[in-house]
Amino acid sequence: MFYEGNYHNDRRSGKGIVRTSKGEEYHGRWLDGKREGRGKSTSPDGRTYVGSWQNNKKGGQGCMVYPDGHRYEGGWSNNVLHGDGRITFPNGEVMIGRWDMDQQ
Secondary structure, three states, X not given: OEEEEEEEOOXXXXXXXXXXXXXXXXXXXEEOOEXXXXXXXXXXXXXXXXEEEEOOEEEXXXXXXXXXXXXXXXXXXXXXXXXXXXXXXXXOOEEEEEEEOOXX
């Protein structure tokens, strides 16, 4: 794992970048060694998330773009869809709804 950024009390803090040997990458804010606040993550399977992080997990508002081209924009909690959101499919079709811990 590679980290470039700020530390506070030997923990990642402030702005920083992480790259893992698995090909994952995160650019964004850290607090007490955990992702916290705004950030962008990319995964080797082609998913990209831009949005808020809470306690090292996707939480708050964010946008995930998937390898097949569809995207979800809306609420997140504990890494799953939660709250109001919208899915846009590659063909332009849009689905708007409310999710409760990944269930619509």
